[in-house]
Amino acid sequence: MMIGVDSVSLKRGTFSLMGVSLEVPEKSYTVLMGPSGAGKTLLLETIGGFHTISEGKITIDGQDVSLYPPEMRGIGFVYQDYSLFPHLTVEENISFGLKMKRVPSAERKETVHTLLSSFSLLPLSERYTGSLSGGEKQRVALARALATRPSALLLDEPFSALDPDTRSSCMDEVKALQREYGLTILQVSHDREEAYRLADQVVVMDRGVVLQSGLPATVFSRPGHRTVASIAGYENVLEGTTGPADGEGTPFIVGGVAIIVHGSFPVYTSCLACIRANDISLSRTDIPRNGSLNIIEGQVVSLIATDQGTRLRFDGPFPLIIEIPRHIWPDRGYQPGEKVRVSIAPEDVHLIPLAGEHVNGVVRS
Protein backbone atom coordinates (compact mmCIF):
# COMPACT_ATOMS: atom_id res chain seq x y z
CA MET A 1 0.00 0.00 0.00
CA MET A 2 1.39 3.38 -0.98
CA ILE A 3 0.25 6.37 1.06
CA GLY A 4 0.21 9.82 -0.49
CA VAL A 5 -0.36 13.11 1.29
CA ASP A 6 -0.87 15.90 -1.20
CA SER A 7 -0.89 19.55 -0.03
CA VAL A 8 -2.99 18.69 3.02
CA SER A 9 -4.14 21.53 5.26
CA LEU A 10 -6.31 21.47 8.36
CA LYS A 11 -6.80 23.51 11.49
CA ARG A 12 -7.19 22.12 15.01
CA GLY A 13 -7.66 24.83 17.61
CA THR A 14 -4.70 27.16 17.26
CA PHE A 15 -2.56 24.63 15.38
CA SER A 16 -2.60 24.05 11.62
CA LEU A 17 -1.12 21.62 9.15
CA MET A 18 -0.21 23.77 6.18
CA GLY A 19 0.08 22.26 2.73
CA VAL A 20 1.77 19.08 3.91
CA SER A 21 2.95 16.75 1.16
CA LEU A 22 4.75 13.46 1.50
CA GLU A 23 4.81 10.03 -0.03
CA VAL A 24 5.22 6.75 1.81
CA PRO A 25 6.25 4.17 -0.81
CA GLU A 26 4.78 0.68 -0.69
CA LYS A 27 6.45 -1.71 1.78
CA SER A 28 8.75 1.07 2.96
CA TYR A 29 9.51 2.22 6.49
CA THR A 30 9.22 5.97 6.83
CA VAL A 31 10.11 7.78 10.04
CA LEU A 32 8.45 11.13 10.70
CA MET A 33 10.57 13.38 12.91
CA GLY A 34 10.29 16.84 14.36
CA PRO A 35 10.33 18.76 17.63
CA SER A 36 7.41 18.53 20.08
CA GLY A 37 4.39 20.37 18.73
CA ALA A 38 5.49 19.93 15.12
CA GLY A 39 2.19 18.28 14.16
CA LYS A 40 3.51 14.72 13.69
CA THR A 41 0.73 12.95 15.61
CA LEU A 42 -1.88 15.19 14.01
CA LEU A 43 -0.56 14.25 10.56
CA LEU A 44 -0.62 10.57 11.48
CA GLU A 45 -4.19 10.85 12.78
CA THR A 46 -5.20 12.73 9.65
CA ILE A 47 -3.84 9.93 7.45
CA GLY A 48 -5.71 7.49 9.70
CA GLY A 49 -8.93 9.38 8.97
CA PHE A 50 -9.61 10.84 12.42
CA HIS A 51 -9.64 14.47 11.24
CA THR A 52 -11.32 16.11 8.27
CA ILE A 53 -8.93 17.99 6.02
CA SER A 54 -9.80 21.42 4.66
CA GLU A 55 -7.53 21.29 1.61
CA GLY A 56 -5.52 18.76 -0.39
CA LYS A 57 -6.03 15.01 -0.53
CA ILE A 58 -4.87 11.76 0.99
CA THR A 59 -4.42 8.83 -1.34
CA ILE A 60 -3.98 5.12 -0.81
CA ASP A 61 -2.53 3.34 -3.85
CA GLY A 62 -3.47 6.40 -5.88
CA GLN A 63 -7.11 6.41 -4.79
CA ASP A 64 -8.38 9.54 -3.03
CA VAL A 65 -9.54 8.45 0.44
CA SER A 66 -9.82 11.94 1.97
CA LEU A 67 -13.53 11.46 2.70
CA TYR A 68 -13.31 7.82 3.79
CA PRO A 69 -14.01 7.09 7.47
CA PRO A 70 -11.14 5.43 9.39
CA GLU A 71 -12.73 1.96 9.25
CA MET A 72 -12.66 2.05 5.46
CA ARG A 73 -8.99 2.98 5.06
CA GLY A 74 -7.53 -0.37 6.14
CA ILE A 75 -4.67 1.26 8.05
CA GLY A 76 -3.57 -0.02 11.48
CA PHE A 77 -2.77 2.50 14.21
CA VAL A 78 -0.59 2.10 17.29
CA TYR A 79 -0.34 4.97 19.78
CA GLN A 80 2.58 5.83 22.04
CA ASP A 81 0.67 4.53 25.11
CA TYR A 82 -0.63 1.59 22.98
CA SER A 83 -4.26 2.50 23.84
CA LEU A 84 -5.24 -1.05 24.71
CA PHE A 85 -8.89 -1.51 25.67
CA PRO A 86 -8.77 -1.78 29.47
CA HIS A 87 -12.14 -3.57 29.73
CA LEU A 88 -11.02 -6.42 27.45
CA THR A 89 -8.53 -9.21 28.00
CA VAL A 90 -5.43 -9.61 25.83
CA GLU A 91 -7.25 -12.14 23.66
CA GLU A 92 -10.34 -9.93 23.34
CA ASN A 93 -8.15 -6.96 22.43
CA ILE A 94 -6.54 -8.89 19.60
CA SER A 95 -9.83 -10.28 18.31
CA PHE A 96 -11.57 -6.87 18.48
CA GLY A 97 -10.90 -5.91 14.87
CA LEU A 98 -11.90 -9.33 13.55
CA LYS A 99 -15.17 -9.07 15.50
CA MET A 100 -15.83 -5.62 14.05
CA LYS A 101 -15.22 -7.00 10.57
CA ARG A 102 -17.65 -9.85 11.37
CA VAL A 103 -15.09 -12.59 10.75
CA PRO A 104 -16.67 -15.99 11.58
CA SER A 105 -15.96 -17.19 15.12
CA ALA A 106 -13.86 -20.23 14.15
CA GLU A 107 -11.64 -18.25 11.81
CA ARG A 108 -11.35 -15.50 14.41
CA LYS A 109 -10.20 -17.90 17.09
CA GLU A 110 -7.62 -19.44 14.77
CA THR A 111 -6.18 -16.06 13.73
CA VAL A 112 -6.04 -14.83 17.33
CA HIS A 113 -4.37 -18.04 18.48
CA THR A 114 -1.74 -17.73 15.75
CA LEU A 115 -1.03 -14.14 16.73
CA LEU A 116 -0.94 -14.91 20.46
CA SER A 117 1.52 -17.65 19.73
CA SER A 118 3.78 -15.71 17.37
CA PHE A 119 3.89 -12.70 19.73
CA SER A 120 4.56 -14.99 22.76
CA LEU A 121 1.33 -13.81 24.38
CA LEU A 122 -0.37 -17.16 25.00
CA PRO A 123 0.29 -17.18 28.77
CA LEU A 124 -1.22 -13.67 29.00
CA SER A 125 -4.30 -14.27 26.85
CA GLU A 126 -6.80 -14.14 29.74
CA ARG A 127 -5.20 -11.16 31.48
CA TYR A 128 -6.58 -7.63 31.45
CA THR A 129 -4.14 -5.17 29.90
CA GLY A 130 -3.77 -2.82 32.87
CA SER A 131 -1.19 -4.99 34.61
CA LEU A 132 1.01 -5.80 31.59
CA SER A 133 4.56 -4.49 31.23
CA GLY A 134 5.48 -1.93 28.56
CA GLY A 135 6.95 -4.56 26.24
CA GLU A 136 3.93 -6.86 26.66
CA LYS A 137 1.56 -3.98 25.96
CA GLN A 138 3.46 -3.15 22.81
CA ARG A 139 3.25 -6.74 21.58
CA VAL A 140 -0.50 -6.80 22.25
CA ALA A 141 -0.96 -3.49 20.42
CA LEU A 142 0.99 -4.74 17.39
CA ALA A 143 -0.82 -8.10 17.35
CA ARG A 144 -4.17 -6.27 17.59
CA ALA A 145 -3.23 -3.93 14.75
CA LEU A 146 -2.02 -6.82 12.55
CA ALA A 147 -5.02 -9.10 13.25
CA THR A 148 -7.12 -7.43 10.56
CA ARG A 149 -4.24 -7.76 8.05
CA PRO A 150 -3.77 -4.06 7.25
CA SER A 151 -1.36 -3.19 4.47
CA ALA A 152 -0.08 -0.16 6.33
CA LEU A 153 0.67 0.71 9.93
CA LEU A 154 0.85 4.14 11.53
CA LEU A 155 2.98 4.06 14.68
CA ASP A 156 3.08 7.04 17.04
CA GLU A 157 6.34 6.81 18.99
CA PRO A 158 5.82 3.12 19.78
CA PHE A 159 9.20 2.65 21.50
CA SER A 160 9.41 5.78 23.64
CA ALA A 161 7.83 4.22 26.75
CA LEU A 162 10.17 1.22 26.81
CA ASP A 163 13.41 0.69 28.70
CA PRO A 164 16.56 0.64 26.51
CA ASP A 165 16.90 -3.18 26.29
CA THR A 166 13.23 -3.81 25.54
CA ARG A 167 13.27 -0.92 23.11
CA SER A 168 16.11 -2.39 21.12
CA SER A 169 14.52 -5.85 20.84
CA CYS A 170 11.10 -4.34 20.01
CA MET A 171 12.66 -2.34 17.16
CA ASP A 172 14.11 -5.55 15.73
CA GLU A 173 10.71 -7.26 16.07
CA VAL A 174 8.87 -4.46 14.29
CA LYS A 175 11.41 -4.35 11.47
CA ALA A 176 11.13 -8.13 11.10
CA LEU A 177 7.32 -7.87 11.07
CA GLN A 178 7.48 -5.20 8.41
CA ARG A 179 9.50 -7.52 6.17
CA GLU A 180 7.40 -10.59 6.99
CA TYR A 181 4.01 -8.93 6.38
CA GLY A 182 5.24 -6.62 3.61
CA LEU A 183 3.92 -3.64 5.55
CA THR A 184 4.09 0.02 4.68
CA ILE A 185 4.97 1.77 7.94
CA LEU A 186 4.89 5.44 8.86
CA GLN A 187 6.29 5.99 12.33
CA VAL A 188 6.66 9.09 14.47
CA SER A 189 9.95 9.28 16.34
CA HIS A 190 12.17 11.71 18.20
CA ASP A 191 15.14 9.41 18.08
CA ARG A 192 17.83 9.57 15.41
CA GLU A 193 19.06 6.10 16.26
CA GLU A 194 15.57 4.70 15.55
CA ALA A 195 15.55 6.45 12.19
CA TYR A 196 19.00 5.10 11.22
CA ARG A 197 18.02 1.60 12.33
CA LEU A 198 14.54 1.36 10.86
CA ALA A 199 13.91 3.95 8.20
CA ASP A 200 14.13 3.75 4.44
CA GLN A 201 13.01 7.37 4.41
CA VAL A 202 13.03 10.20 6.95
CA VAL A 203 10.57 13.10 6.88
CA VAL A 204 11.22 16.08 9.14
CA MET A 205 8.46 18.52 9.97
CA ASP A 206 7.98 21.50 12.24
CA ARG A 207 5.08 23.85 13.01
CA GLY A 208 2.74 22.04 10.66
CA VAL A 209 4.97 21.99 7.57
CA VAL A 210 7.30 19.36 6.09
CA LEU A 211 10.85 20.72 6.06
CA GLN A 212 12.85 17.94 4.41
CA SER A 213 12.61 14.30 3.42
CA GLY A 214 14.97 11.69 2.04
CA LEU A 215 17.29 8.87 3.03
CA PRO A 216 18.29 9.08 6.71
CA ALA A 217 22.00 9.46 5.92
CA THR A 218 21.30 12.25 3.42
CA VAL A 219 18.87 14.20 5.63
CA PHE A 220 21.11 13.94 8.68
CA SER A 221 24.34 14.85 6.84
CA ARG A 222 22.93 17.55 4.57
CA PRO A 223 20.17 19.32 6.55
CA GLY A 224 18.45 22.10 4.66
CA HIS A 225 16.90 23.85 7.64
CA ARG A 226 17.86 24.92 11.16
CA THR A 227 15.32 22.50 12.74
CA VAL A 228 16.55 19.62 10.59
CA ALA A 229 20.13 20.44 11.61
CA SER A 230 19.10 20.28 15.25
CA ILE A 231 17.32 16.94 14.74
CA ALA A 232 20.31 15.68 12.74
CA GLY A 233 22.47 16.22 15.82
CA TYR A 234 24.36 19.37 14.89
CA GLU A 235 24.95 20.90 18.31
CA ASN A 236 26.49 24.06 16.83
CA VAL A 237 24.44 26.15 14.42
CA LEU A 238 26.06 29.55 13.79
CA GLU A 239 24.57 32.39 11.81
CA GLY A 240 26.95 34.38 9.59
CA THR A 241 27.78 35.61 6.06
CA THR A 242 29.86 34.16 3.23
CA GLY A 243 32.82 36.08 1.85
CA PRO A 244 34.56 35.93 -1.55
CA ALA A 245 35.93 32.45 -2.20
CA ASP A 246 39.65 31.81 -2.69
CA GLY A 247 41.70 28.72 -3.47
CA GLU A 248 41.17 27.15 -0.04
CA GLY A 249 37.37 27.41 0.01
CA THR A 250 34.66 29.88 0.96
CA PRO A 251 35.21 32.06 4.03
CA PHE A 252 32.23 32.15 6.43
CA ILE A 253 32.32 35.21 8.64
CA VAL A 254 30.92 34.68 12.13
CA GLY A 255 31.70 36.63 15.32
CA GLY A 256 34.25 38.73 13.45
CA VAL A 257 36.40 35.78 12.30
CA ALA A 258 36.40 33.78 9.08
CA ILE A 259 35.96 30.03 8.99
CA ILE A 260 36.97 28.39 5.73
CA VAL A 261 34.28 26.09 4.39
CA HIS A 262 34.53 23.60 1.52
CA GLY A 263 32.39 24.26 -1.54
CA SER A 264 31.41 27.44 -3.30
CA PHE A 265 28.56 29.64 -2.20
CA PRO A 266 27.22 32.98 -3.42
CA VAL A 267 29.17 35.86 -1.89
CA TYR A 268 27.71 37.91 1.00
CA THR A 269 24.88 35.48 1.63
CA SER A 270 23.45 34.92 5.08
CA CYS A 271 23.99 31.28 6.04
CA LEU A 272 23.86 28.87 8.94
CA ALA A 273 27.07 26.92 9.62
CA CYS A 274 26.34 23.53 11.20
CA ILE A 275 29.16 21.80 13.08
CA ARG A 276 28.91 18.62 15.14
CA ALA A 277 30.35 18.84 18.65
CA ASN A 278 32.52 15.76 18.11
CA ASP A 279 34.02 17.18 14.86
CA ILE A 280 35.76 19.98 16.75
CA SER A 281 39.32 19.42 18.03
CA LEU A 282 40.60 21.10 21.18
CA SER A 283 44.14 21.88 22.30
CA ARG A 284 45.96 24.06 24.84
CA THR A 285 47.27 27.43 23.69
CA ASP A 286 50.86 26.55 24.68
CA ILE A 287 50.99 23.83 22.00
CA PRO A 288 52.45 25.31 18.74
CA ARG A 289 49.92 25.92 15.96
CA ASN A 290 50.19 23.29 13.29
CA GLY A 291 49.24 25.60 10.43
CA SER A 292 45.88 24.00 9.77
CA LEU A 293 42.86 26.14 8.84
CA ASN A 294 40.11 27.41 11.18
CA ILE A 295 42.00 27.71 14.45
CA ILE A 296 40.10 29.81 16.98
CA GLU A 297 41.18 30.81 20.46
CA GLY A 298 38.94 31.20 23.50
CA GLN A 299 38.34 29.73 26.92
CA VAL A 300 36.59 26.80 28.55
CA VAL A 301 33.30 27.88 30.17
CA SER A 302 32.04 24.63 31.68
CA LEU A 303 32.48 20.84 31.49
CA ILE A 304 29.83 18.11 31.84
CA ALA A 305 30.60 14.38 31.93
CA THR A 306 28.52 12.35 29.43
CA ASP A 307 28.31 8.69 28.31
CA GLN A 308 30.63 9.41 25.41
CA GLY A 309 33.18 11.48 27.32
CA THR A 310 32.98 15.13 28.24
CA ARG A 311 30.87 17.92 26.85
CA LEU A 312 32.63 21.26 26.99
CA ARG A 313 31.26 24.76 26.51
CA PHE A 314 33.74 27.04 24.72
CA ASP A 315 33.54 30.79 24.41
CA GLY A 316 35.60 32.74 21.92
CA PRO A 317 34.54 34.89 18.97
CA PHE A 318 31.39 32.74 19.11
CA PRO A 319 30.21 30.06 21.54
CA LEU A 320 30.67 26.37 20.72
CA ILE A 321 29.78 23.02 22.24
CA ILE A 322 32.61 20.50 21.97
CA GLU A 323 32.45 16.78 22.68
CA ILE A 324 35.70 15.22 23.84
CA PRO A 325 35.66 11.42 23.50
CA ARG A 326 36.28 9.40 26.67
CA HIS A 327 39.55 7.90 25.37
CA ILE A 328 41.08 11.38 24.94
CA TRP A 329 39.80 13.11 28.05
CA PRO A 330 41.97 11.64 30.86
CA ASP A 331 45.17 12.93 29.22
CA ARG A 332 43.88 16.46 28.85
CA GLY A 333 42.11 17.50 32.08
CA TYR A 334 40.85 20.95 31.02
CA GLN A 335 39.55 23.35 33.66
CA PRO A 336 36.85 26.05 33.43
CA GLY A 337 38.41 29.41 32.57
CA GLU A 338 41.42 27.81 30.86
CA LYS A 339 42.59 29.36 27.56
CA VAL A 340 42.22 26.84 24.72
CA ARG A 341 42.40 26.61 20.95
CA VAL A 342 39.83 24.86 18.79
CA SER A 343 40.26 23.69 15.23
CA ILE A 344 37.52 22.88 12.77
CA ALA A 345 38.18 21.06 9.48
CA PRO A 346 36.54 22.87 6.51
CA GLU A 347 34.86 19.63 5.37
CA ASP A 348 33.14 19.30 8.77
CA VAL A 349 31.23 22.56 8.35
CA HIS A 350 27.86 22.25 6.59
CA LEU A 351 26.45 25.54 5.29
CA ILE A 352 22.72 26.21 4.86
CA PRO A 353 21.93 29.39 2.91
CA LEU A 354 19.26 31.12 5.01
CA ALA A 355 17.34 32.34 1.97
CA GLY A 356 17.26 28.80 0.67
CA GLU A 357 15.88 26.91 3.68
CA HIS A 358 13.63 24.25 2.26
CA VAL A 359 9.97 24.11 3.32
CA ASN A 360 7.74 21.40 1.87
CA GLY A 361 10.38 20.81 -0.79
CA VAL A 362 10.10 24.42 -1.97
CA VAL A 363 12.99 26.81 -1.51
CA ARG A 364 11.91 29.72 0.67
CA SER A 365 13.05 33.02 -0.77
Place this chain on the structure above:
Amino acid sequence: MSSPEFSHRKRPWFSGHSLLAFWIPGMILVGVIVLALLVIAIPVLRNPEYLASAAADPVVFQAFLVTFLAGFCAVGILALLGTPLAYALSRSESPYKGLVETLVDIPLVLPHTVAGLMVYLLFMSRGVLGAPLGELGLVFEDAFPGIVAAMVFVSIPYYVNAVREGFGRVPVQLENVARSLGASRIRMFLSVPLPLTTRHILYGALLAWGRAIGEFAAVIMIAYFPVVISTLIYYRFNTGGIAESQAIAFLLILLCLVLFFIFRFLTRRAGVYDDRS
Protein backbone atom coordinates in the same frame (compact mmCIF):
# COMPACT_ATOMS: atom_id res chain seq x y z
CA MET B 1 15.74 2.04 57.42
CA SER B 2 13.31 3.16 60.14
CA SER B 3 13.37 1.48 63.53
CA PRO B 4 10.31 -0.50 64.71
CA GLU B 5 9.76 2.06 67.51
CA PHE B 6 9.68 4.87 65.00
CA SER B 7 7.30 3.14 62.61
CA HIS B 8 4.83 2.46 65.43
CA ARG B 9 4.97 5.95 66.85
CA LYS B 10 1.62 7.70 66.75
CA ARG B 11 1.42 10.98 64.85
CA PRO B 12 0.26 13.90 67.01
CA TRP B 13 -3.20 15.12 65.93
CA PHE B 14 -1.90 18.61 65.24
CA SER B 15 0.84 17.41 62.86
CA GLY B 16 0.68 18.36 59.19
CA HIS B 17 -0.50 14.84 58.35
CA SER B 18 -3.84 15.17 60.15
CA LEU B 19 -7.06 15.80 58.24
CA LEU B 20 -8.73 17.17 61.34
CA ALA B 21 -8.84 20.73 59.97
CA PHE B 22 -10.96 19.39 57.10
CA TRP B 23 -13.04 16.93 59.10
CA ILE B 24 -14.29 19.52 61.62
CA PRO B 25 -16.21 21.78 59.18
CA GLY B 26 -17.23 18.73 57.12
CA MET B 27 -18.69 16.96 60.12
CA ILE B 28 -21.02 19.90 60.74
CA LEU B 29 -22.79 18.99 57.50
CA VAL B 30 -22.76 15.27 58.27
CA GLY B 31 -24.08 16.09 61.76
CA VAL B 32 -27.02 18.02 60.30
CA ILE B 33 -27.93 15.00 58.12
CA VAL B 34 -27.71 12.62 61.09
CA LEU B 35 -29.83 14.98 63.23
CA ALA B 36 -32.45 15.22 60.48
CA LEU B 37 -32.60 11.41 60.30
CA LEU B 38 -32.90 11.16 64.08
CA VAL B 39 -35.77 13.64 64.37
CA ILE B 40 -37.71 11.40 61.97
CA ALA B 41 -36.55 8.05 63.32
CA ILE B 42 -36.78 8.56 67.13
CA PRO B 43 -40.50 9.54 67.37
CA VAL B 44 -41.41 6.81 64.87
CA LEU B 45 -39.52 4.13 66.78
CA ARG B 46 -41.07 5.37 70.08
CA ASN B 47 -44.58 4.92 68.63
CA PRO B 48 -44.24 1.91 66.33
CA GLU B 49 -48.03 1.59 65.87
CA TYR B 50 -47.90 4.47 63.33
CA LEU B 51 -45.13 2.67 61.46
CA ALA B 52 -47.08 -0.62 61.46
CA SER B 53 -50.24 1.09 60.25
CA ALA B 54 -48.33 2.94 57.47
CA ALA B 55 -46.64 -0.29 56.37
CA ALA B 56 -50.00 -2.07 56.18
CA ASP B 57 -51.80 0.80 54.45
CA PRO B 58 -52.59 -0.16 50.79
CA VAL B 59 -52.59 3.55 49.80
CA VAL B 60 -49.04 3.91 51.10
CA PHE B 61 -48.01 0.71 49.30
CA GLN B 62 -49.51 1.93 46.04
CA ALA B 63 -47.84 5.33 46.40
CA PHE B 64 -44.47 3.61 46.88
CA LEU B 65 -45.11 1.40 43.87
CA VAL B 66 -46.10 4.33 41.63
CA THR B 67 -43.16 6.44 42.81
CA PHE B 68 -40.50 3.78 42.37
CA LEU B 69 -41.94 2.55 39.06
CA ALA B 70 -42.19 6.08 37.69
CA GLY B 71 -38.60 6.68 38.88
CA PHE B 72 -37.39 3.58 37.01
CA CYS B 73 -39.29 4.63 33.87
CA ALA B 74 -37.75 8.12 34.09
CA VAL B 75 -34.25 6.64 34.44
CA GLY B 76 -34.94 4.32 31.49
CA ILE B 77 -35.93 7.27 29.30
CA LEU B 78 -32.90 9.23 30.48
CA ALA B 79 -30.61 6.29 29.70
CA LEU B 80 -32.02 6.02 26.18
CA LEU B 81 -31.96 9.73 25.36
CA GLY B 82 -29.49 11.15 27.85
CA THR B 83 -26.60 8.75 27.18
CA PRO B 84 -26.22 9.76 23.50
CA LEU B 85 -26.58 13.43 24.50
CA ALA B 86 -23.87 13.04 27.17
CA TYR B 87 -21.54 11.41 24.62
CA ALA B 88 -22.20 14.10 22.01
CA LEU B 89 -21.48 16.82 24.59
CA SER B 90 -18.27 15.13 25.71
CA ARG B 91 -16.92 14.81 22.15
CA SER B 92 -18.35 17.84 20.38
CA GLU B 93 -16.09 20.75 19.48
CA SER B 94 -18.98 22.88 18.27
CA PRO B 95 -19.06 26.49 19.47
CA TYR B 96 -22.75 25.93 20.32
CA LYS B 97 -21.93 23.16 22.80
CA GLY B 98 -21.93 25.65 25.71
CA LEU B 99 -25.48 26.69 24.83
CA VAL B 100 -26.71 23.08 24.91
CA GLU B 101 -24.90 22.51 28.22
CA THR B 102 -26.63 25.55 29.70
CA LEU B 103 -30.03 24.32 28.49
CA VAL B 104 -29.36 20.90 30.05
CA ASP B 105 -28.58 22.59 33.37
CA ILE B 106 -31.75 24.73 33.42
CA PRO B 107 -33.86 22.23 35.46
CA LEU B 108 -31.10 22.36 38.06
CA VAL B 109 -31.47 26.08 38.74
CA LEU B 110 -35.23 26.50 38.33
CA PRO B 111 -37.56 26.54 41.35
CA HIS B 112 -39.44 23.22 41.30
CA THR B 113 -42.77 24.98 40.91
CA VAL B 114 -41.48 26.68 37.75
CA ALA B 115 -40.29 23.30 36.43
CA GLY B 116 -43.76 21.93 37.27
CA LEU B 117 -45.44 24.78 35.43
CA MET B 118 -43.27 24.15 32.37
CA VAL B 119 -44.04 20.43 32.42
CA TYR B 120 -47.75 21.18 32.84
CA LEU B 121 -47.83 23.66 29.95
CA LEU B 122 -45.94 21.23 27.73
CA PHE B 123 -47.85 18.06 28.58
CA MET B 124 -51.37 19.25 29.52
CA SER B 125 -54.12 18.03 27.22
CA ARG B 126 -53.90 21.27 25.19
CA GLY B 127 -50.09 21.51 25.53
CA VAL B 128 -47.50 21.62 22.74
CA LEU B 129 -46.56 17.98 23.31
CA GLY B 130 -49.60 16.89 25.35
CA ALA B 131 -52.12 17.57 22.55
CA PRO B 132 -50.49 15.49 19.76
CA LEU B 133 -49.49 12.71 22.15
CA GLY B 134 -53.03 12.73 23.59
CA GLU B 135 -54.36 11.98 20.12
CA LEU B 136 -52.12 8.92 20.13
CA GLY B 137 -53.70 7.87 23.41
CA LEU B 138 -50.94 9.05 25.74
CA VAL B 139 -52.52 11.19 28.46
CA PHE B 140 -50.34 13.06 30.95
CA GLU B 141 -52.70 15.10 33.11
CA ASP B 142 -53.44 13.23 36.35
CA ALA B 143 -51.92 10.10 34.87
CA PHE B 144 -48.80 7.96 35.34
CA PRO B 145 -47.06 9.32 32.18
CA GLY B 146 -47.40 12.84 33.64
CA ILE B 147 -45.45 11.76 36.75
CA VAL B 148 -42.75 10.21 34.55
CA ALA B 149 -42.55 13.36 32.39
CA ALA B 150 -42.09 15.57 35.44
CA MET B 151 -39.48 13.21 36.90
CA VAL B 152 -37.54 13.07 33.62
CA PHE B 153 -37.55 16.86 33.29
CA VAL B 154 -36.13 17.54 36.74
CA SER B 155 -33.55 14.70 36.57
CA ILE B 156 -32.01 15.50 33.15
CA PRO B 157 -28.98 17.46 34.45
CA TYR B 158 -28.18 14.90 37.15
CA TYR B 159 -27.97 12.03 34.67
CA VAL B 160 -26.45 13.85 31.69
CA ASN B 161 -23.72 15.63 33.66
CA ALA B 162 -22.61 12.48 35.50
CA VAL B 163 -22.46 10.42 32.30
CA ARG B 164 -20.80 13.20 30.27
CA GLU B 165 -18.02 13.33 32.86
CA GLY B 166 -17.58 9.57 32.45
CA PHE B 167 -17.32 9.79 28.66
CA GLY B 168 -14.86 12.65 29.05
CA ARG B 169 -12.52 10.32 30.93
CA VAL B 170 -12.34 7.81 28.08
CA PRO B 171 -9.27 8.71 25.98
CA VAL B 172 -10.28 9.55 22.43
CA GLN B 173 -7.26 7.50 21.26
CA LEU B 174 -9.09 4.31 22.30
CA GLU B 175 -11.94 5.31 20.01
CA ASN B 176 -9.53 6.13 17.17
CA VAL B 177 -7.91 2.70 17.48
CA ALA B 178 -11.33 1.00 17.50
CA ARG B 179 -12.25 2.87 14.31
CA SER B 180 -8.95 1.91 12.67
CA LEU B 181 -9.76 -1.72 13.51
CA GLY B 182 -12.95 -1.55 11.46
CA ALA B 183 -15.61 -0.34 13.92
CA SER B 184 -18.20 2.12 12.63
CA ARG B 185 -18.90 5.08 14.94
CA ILE B 186 -21.98 3.39 16.47
CA ARG B 187 -20.26 0.02 17.00
CA MET B 188 -17.21 1.80 18.38
CA PHE B 189 -19.50 3.69 20.83
CA LEU B 190 -21.19 0.48 21.94
CA SER B 191 -17.90 -1.45 22.24
CA VAL B 192 -15.51 1.07 23.83
CA PRO B 193 -16.77 4.25 25.54
CA LEU B 194 -20.12 2.81 26.66
CA PRO B 195 -18.72 -0.15 28.64
CA LEU B 196 -15.89 2.01 29.96
CA THR B 197 -18.44 4.50 31.33
CA THR B 198 -20.53 1.86 33.16
CA ARG B 199 -19.65 3.26 36.55
CA HIS B 200 -20.66 6.82 35.66
CA ILE B 201 -23.84 5.62 33.95
CA LEU B 202 -24.85 3.70 37.07
CA TYR B 203 -23.96 6.65 39.28
CA GLY B 204 -25.91 9.04 37.03
CA ALA B 205 -28.89 6.65 37.08
CA LEU B 206 -28.80 6.49 40.87
CA LEU B 207 -28.62 10.29 41.17
CA ALA B 208 -31.43 10.75 38.66
CA TRP B 209 -33.61 8.10 40.31
CA GLY B 210 -33.08 9.64 43.73
CA ARG B 211 -33.94 13.08 42.37
CA ALA B 212 -36.97 11.71 40.50
CA ILE B 213 -38.60 9.87 43.40
CA GLY B 214 -38.12 12.90 45.63
CA GLU B 215 -39.85 15.33 43.27
CA PHE B 216 -43.00 16.90 44.64
CA ALA B 217 -43.84 20.31 43.17
CA ALA B 218 -43.31 19.42 39.51
CA VAL B 219 -45.23 16.16 39.90
CA ILE B 220 -48.36 17.52 41.62
CA MET B 221 -48.76 20.28 39.02
CA ILE B 222 -49.21 17.78 36.18
CA ALA B 223 -50.45 14.72 38.12
CA TYR B 224 -51.85 14.96 41.63
CA PHE B 225 -53.15 11.45 40.99
CA PRO B 226 -52.01 8.69 41.00
CA VAL B 227 -50.44 9.77 44.28
CA VAL B 228 -46.66 9.58 44.57
CA ILE B 229 -45.00 9.19 47.94
CA SER B 230 -43.98 12.85 48.35
CA THR B 231 -47.56 13.95 47.59
CA LEU B 232 -48.91 11.41 50.08
CA ILE B 233 -46.54 12.60 52.83
CA TYR B 234 -47.64 16.19 52.25
CA TYR B 235 -51.31 15.16 52.20
CA ARG B 236 -51.01 13.12 55.42
CA PHE B 237 -49.06 15.96 57.06
CA ASN B 238 -52.01 18.28 56.40
CA THR B 239 -54.76 15.81 57.26
CA GLY B 240 -53.34 13.21 59.68
CA GLY B 241 -50.65 15.24 61.45
CA ILE B 242 -46.90 14.93 61.92
CA ALA B 243 -46.90 11.40 63.36
CA GLU B 244 -48.65 9.90 60.33
CA SER B 245 -46.42 11.65 57.79
CA GLN B 246 -43.31 10.88 59.86
CA ALA B 247 -44.03 7.15 59.69
CA ILE B 248 -44.32 7.21 55.87
CA ALA B 249 -41.20 9.36 55.59
CA PHE B 250 -39.32 6.91 57.83
CA LEU B 251 -40.42 4.02 55.59
CA LEU B 252 -39.22 5.93 52.52
CA ILE B 253 -35.82 6.64 54.08
CA LEU B 254 -35.47 3.02 55.13
CA LEU B 255 -36.37 1.70 51.70
CA CYS B 256 -34.06 4.15 49.95
CA LEU B 257 -31.16 3.26 52.25
CA VAL B 258 -31.69 -0.46 51.58
CA LEU B 259 -31.96 0.12 47.81
CA PHE B 260 -28.88 2.39 47.74
CA PHE B 261 -26.92 -0.16 49.77
CA ILE B 262 -27.93 -3.05 47.46
CA PHE B 263 -27.10 -0.89 44.44
CA ARG B 264 -23.66 0.03 45.72
CA PHE B 265 -22.96 -3.60 46.67
CA LEU B 266 -24.00 -4.94 43.26
CA THR B 267 -22.07 -2.29 41.33
CA ARG B 268 -18.92 -2.20 43.47
CA ARG B 269 -16.94 -4.05 40.76
CA ALA B 270 -18.59 -2.36 37.77
CA GLY B 271 -16.03 -0.67 35.54
CA VAL B 272 -13.05 -2.13 37.41
CA TYR B 273 -10.76 -4.10 35.11
CA ASP B 274 -7.61 -5.08 36.89
CA ASP B 275 -6.19 -8.54 37.54
CA ARG B 276 -4.29 -7.26 40.56
CA SER B 277 -7.33 -6.05 42.57
